[in-house]
Amino acid sequence: MNAQQQVRQLLDFIDASPSPWHAVATMERQLIAAGFQRLLETDEWLLQAGGRYYIIRDDSSIIAFVAGTKALETQGFKIIGAHTDSPGLRIKPHALFKTGELLQVGVEVYGGPILATFTDRDLSFAGRVSYRVDANEVATELLHFEQTLLRLPNLAIHMNRTVNEDGLKLNKQTELPLLFSTQSKEQLPADIFTDLLQQKIKREAADILSWELNVYDTQKGVFWGEEQAFYADSQLDNLASCHAGLSALLTDAALNSGDTIVCAFFDHEEVGSESTKGADGSFLPDTLERIALAMQLNTENYKRALANSFMLSVDMAHAYQPNFPAAYETEHKVYVNKGPVIKLNANQRYSSESISAALFMRWCEKAEVPYQQYAHRTDIPCGSTIGPLTAAKLGIRSVDVGNAMWAMHSIRESAGVWDHHYMIKVMRCFFAE
Numbered sequence: 413m414n415a416q417q418q419v420r421q422l423l424d425f426i427d428a429s430p431s432p433w434h435a436v437a438t439m440e441r442q443l444i445a446a447g448f449q450r451l452l453e454t455d456e457w458l459l460q461a462g463g464r465y466y467i468i469r470d471d472s473s474i475i476a477f478v479a480g481t482k483a484l485e486t487q488g489f490k491i492i493g494a495h496t497d498s499p500g501l502r503i504k505p506h507a508l509f510k511t512g513e514l515l516q517v518g519v520e521v522y523g524g525p526i527l528a529t530f531t532d533r534d535l536s537f538a539g540r541v542s543y544r545v546d547a548n549e550v551a552t553e554l555l556h557f558e559q560t561l562l563r564l565p566n567l568a569i570h571m572n573r574t575v576n577e578d579g580l581k582l583n584k585q586t587e588l589p590l591l592f593s594t595q596s597k598e599q600l601p602a603d604i605f606t607d608l609l610q611q612k613i614k615r616e617a618a619d620i621l622s623w624e625l626n627v628y629d630t631q632k633g634v635f636w637g638e639e640q641a642f643y644a645d646s647q648l649d650n651l652a653s654c655h656a657g658l659s660a661l662l663t664d665a666a667l668n669s670g671d672t673i674v675c676a677f678f679d680h681e682e683v684g685s686e687s688t689k690g691a692d693g694s695f696l697p698d699t700l701e702r703i704a705l706a707m708q709l710n711t712e713n714y715k716r717a718l719a720n721s722f723m724l725s726v727d728m729a730h731a732y733q734p735n736f737p738a739a740y741e742t743e744h745k746v747y748v749n750k751g752p753v754i755k756l757n758a759n760q761r762y763s764s765e766s767i768s769a770a771l772f773m774r775w776c777e778k779a780e781v782p783y784q785q786y787a788h789r790t791d792i793p794c795g796s797t798i799g800p801l802t803a804a805k806l807g808i809r810s811v812d813v814g815n816a817m818w819a820m821h822s823i824r825e826s827a828g829v830w831d832h833h834y835m836i837k838v839m840r841c842f843f844a845e
């Protein structure tokens with residue numbers, strides 16, 4: 413498959429995944445098609461060497477792995493980690509309210525989005541809804557409104573004369589509620605909202621109990637630029653890395669390498685990772701230990717396996733935007749379409765160190781892929797990733813890498829076609845080495 417086709421698949425994957433719950437469901441479909449079997453955390457695991465498995469925790473974190481045929485204690489786990497969530501707006505429990513003659517949807521800010529980018533976009537929502545089945549049982553379904561339902565119109569420049577000098581600042585409580593309709597019905601706003609949900613999940617309105625709903629942009633992904641070498645879509649941070657990791661896993665070279673290869677994609681990275689299914693939770697340690705036990709390793713050999721393991725923590729990086737040169741460290745500018753970026757930070761905001769960085773460089777050389785090195789400006793606080801958390805919890809050597817992109821945390825982010833291709837190539841080399 414060429415680079416353009418790989419990114420076409422990525423854009424289709426993102427457009428089918430308007431929330432972290434949908435992203436996991438989309439990946440699950442791909443895994444099932446490739447012969448992966450689901451394991452439940454509540455069941456006993458009986459694994460076969462060479463078998464393909466996956467586990468989902470609470471609908472939005474997923475770990476897929478191939479049980480190796482080679483000795484796990486000496487080969488270790490080869491892990492690619494990324495996150496399924498993206499910053500944005502989430503709908504509040506009492507969603508609809510009346511303002512004058514208008515109905516609005518109340519939203520909470522999830523993580524650190526660039527809020528101004530949510531104005532004047534074609535918004536809708538998607539997520540999961542839980543409902544009563546009978547007196548004892550609750551069930552959950554995914555819901556995805558494909559039509560545009562919501563909007564955050566800008567204030568006209570005639571009422572905001574200095575917007576171009578001062579920038580667009582939005583008060584999170586009063587200026588983010590989204591417009592939904594004019595109030596014409598007799599119904600209470602709460603009933604109008606559950607009626608809307610009911611259209612999609614086909615349950616009695618009275619049985620709908622709770623939900624988690626993500627606001628998303630209905631505009632599809634596009635290619636752009638000379639030779640269409642760039643692409644734009646929402647949620648590139650970090651669904652582009654999930655897609656690259658899964659694409660590398662689902663290659664013959666990786667599947668048949670004989671090693672225990674793992675893709676671990678977590679929710680809640682954008683809000684600190686501290687949850688049952690976040691990277692700072694027990695999901696990955698629990699899973700790796702259970703794989704080792706099911707492969708008949710004792711504790712001593714499980715610890716040996718961890719000591720022989722390696723993790724690529726993959727998250728997007730900040731590409732140089734020439735209109736804002738002062739934002740970048742002059743000697744560490746990284747460019748779109750110039751290869752995967754190795755992220756280094758002396759204060760351990762990234763998990764990379766010189767040995768793990770050198771190993772990654774070696775895989776790049778082997779895969780004939782260029783690479784770049786990034787350091788943040790020393791006088792601006794640096795972001796972090798799941799890398800340091802998982803590395804600290806498990807004692808696994810790890811490197812933080814990712815592709816260069818523009819406008820991280822905008823509702824419309826942008827990156828390079830060649831970089832996605834390069835990343836899949838080097839990941840495949842890491843898995844299949």
Ligand code: ZN
Nearest residue numbers: 649650727728
């Ligand atoms: Zn990220």
